[in-house]
Amino acid sequence: MYDDLIGYAQALRLTLESISALPAESLPVWQLTGRIAAEDLCALVDAPSADVSLKDGYAVRSADVARASAASPVRLRLIGAAQAGSRFSGEVAPGTAVRVLSGACVPYGAEAVVSGEFASDDGAWVTVTADAAPGRNILRRGTDVTRGDLVAPAGTRLRPAQVGLLAAAGHGRVPVVRRPKVAIIATGDEVIAPGKALGTGQLYASNLVTLAAWCAHYGFETAVSVVPDQAAAIERCLTTALDECDAVITSGGAWTGERDLVVHLLDGLPWQKVYHKVKLGPGKAVAFGLARGKPVFCLPGGPPSNQMAFLQLALPGLLKLAGYRRPRLPEVAATLAEPVEGQVDWTQFIGGRLERTPTGDLFHPLQLASRLQSMAQAEALLAIPEGTASIPRGARVRVQLLPGVLSATGLDEPLPAWRRRRPAVVSFVAKSGTGKTTFLEKLLPALKARGLRVGVLKHHAHATPFDIPGKDTYRMAQAGADVVVGACSVQVAVFHQEDGSSDLDAVIARHLAGVDLVLVEGYKRGDYAKIEVHRAACHRDLLCRPEELLALITDEPCPASVPQFGLDDVEAVAGFLCEWVGR
Template sequence: MYDIGFQQACELARNNITPLGAEKIPVSGLSGRVCAREAIALIDYPSADSSLKDGYAVISRDIARADRQNPVLLQVVGTLGAGDPCTMSVSTGKTVRVLSGASIPEGAEAVLAEEFAEKRDGHIRALACSEQGRNILAKGSEVKEGEILVRTGEVFTPAKIGLIVAGGIQEAWVFRRPKVGLLATGNEVLLPGQPPETGKLFASNLALQDAWLRSWSISSVIEKAEDSFPGLKTALESIVDECDIILTSGGAWKGDRDLIVKVLDGLGWNMLFHRIRLGPGKAVALGFLQGKPVVCLPGGPPSNEAAFLLIALPLVLQLAGYTGSPYRRLTGILTEEVRGQKDWTQVVHCRAEKQDFSIRLVPLASTQRLRSMATADGLFLIPEGVEHISKGTLVEFICLNDQ
């Protein structure tokens, strides 16, 4: 398919990508990962009835009528702290001192908070009642053995990790993170670390992509190839064996040296689409080589960034099991009119300025391409068919800067 709409391209991409296989990892590595198999509690939490407060384990009927005018005397027969083996019991007229987190001794029905007790020579005077269950965290009230704690597709947050550890889980299944091949094409391209040469450019596109991937803890392999059939063929054949997905930059349009799609055709890839109605960012192709996704991105920095953020990065994250948008989406009020194109979706960089309880969106000029990208807080889309959006309009934008 050629020259398709942006929304159609996104839908085709989403529908043809499935997450990679699962791996089992310790809880120390779970943060931010996507659950691949339900995490099921192995134990109850708490494992026994326990005290919520420092106080005294009592039989409720012993102190049912206790108050400051009519205190009830109870004998203290021992003390239990959190984690202590519970070998004591409570009978009528007796109590056990319990600290927060301690197991409730046999026979006790409630905990009288210590502020309602006065100590006296191995006894306490109970100054209030404490009905059955008061100040007791019941066994399994937080987590029950066999309960599903985290479902497939959910992201392990710190709080969810704490929950599964409480349920006795020390390892969990997550979707494997992909290794991404980043391939720069072009005779003029230098990789970071190479000495500068007049007339050549450093591969800023790859640096940007690698930085975004690292922000998601996804590793990459960076390569470059000159604009020739043999060079591109060799680079693609090498990188496809090592990586789960390939992102190429440059050479995806219709020029004399735009060879990447032709080389992929020669290698027998299964192309889904080539060129989308997105500006900047239209020189995009997506297909599969040896069953692995290959996304061909434009070479110009604004086009490359737009296509990477809107097409490629969501696909990489989908391989890792993530669903939905990878970006925070907010709304802001346009400070000036913006114009789009009748026959494509327009991408606009913007600066977001907080004003009282709203956000002002300042569109950025595209004359200084890399500088506009570096100073942008976000970007928004002017949909295909919309030729202008008026000043003062509330629009949704993708937040690229959480600061």
């Protein structure tokens, strides 16, 4: 019966390969939050456009106040003033000062600004009680952004602070990917629209409402319809939807029974059917294709199957249509609180709730009798991938967050201090000779260009020190120093005499807490999210199980239901990691 089903990973790949982002539209900057940049956005101007004062105070020459103190104040002649956005027309000569407000252009000749708390004037003379080295309290031109700098790469989902930076960089309007309008059609003689009187045997179109709510969450406009199981009515509705919308989702009638009309009617439109029936539980009856070049998803009518097929296949397709770089639900690492079982030849998804603990998130599978209650209470989804029969309690897993319920579960609340200090950690693993280090050398500049602070933790299993025997730092450590620091004009090296192999979490918390993302190199055993770099000539099989992987960088497609990138796809991997970190 199921011989014609395709695997979930293949279905997802076919979905994303079949859909391209919609054309761009130009919007004013105040309408950009949450929108997807349609092209690389570079600064058009320097910000600030001139050297400006950071404080209310007095613009001076540093040499004039080098010896100023409360015990020995310096007096300078006051020659003028400048407000925010203006510049004093003259020049600060030796022995003179100009009163400046925060945001005022620094006058010609001035080298520093003495804060008002260390100076005062009587209208003619300024009394200064503290020194001011060159550059003190001055924001240099282009410090915030320099003309030509990349502010937001194409595919960036713009956050409020990024929108403000774009405005500072000179943008008044920005090209963004147009958001899709989605037609949602519920079919069935038993289905009625919410708000109408419910007859015997009838049910409200809760699937329709849930799908529309998901679309609203992402800002997609919807056109909703409830249609009886009548071929002519369904065909009219489909035709109208394809005329007026960018994508179509149907709910119900997706299987092969005599009353399952939707796919049969689409076959007659015609449409380019990409697949029908997937090894996805729940949600196997899902179908996908293109009609007039527009994506059409036919979802099964059972609520769990309907929502799961939407979240795992239709939603990624809609997000791809909307220009998202990573068109998937966000993921986090968690520990499995109870064992779970699936079907070894299917990909099974299980809903659950998250419990926050000092050591990380616990995923508790939901086992409620009510299908709708289980869907409503789920905070995250766990995939049991094809080829895996069970996952034991205590296993580290990746779970998908359900963003539509975050505010109801407390996950939108400010994180406790111990979580705020913890950066995202991803471990890059590979067989020796694959090119992992070379790839990371290329990846780091791409991550930095996107505004991430990145740390690297190099781990090796041998009990040999990183310090060089014979060097002074090595000799001081051997003599008993607990910490040795080497400092020069370009680098600071810190050597702690401790076991850095047994508890990498402690090493990260102590030394890398201030970064956004830590790239771990050479740690295959840990519970961190893993990205494997795979080269077929070096190693035919993967080092990691598919369920352990966050993503795969490979020179050939692999049977793993995770995002896969080529060995040269540095920018794509950087964008993927930015989305994963939440930037």
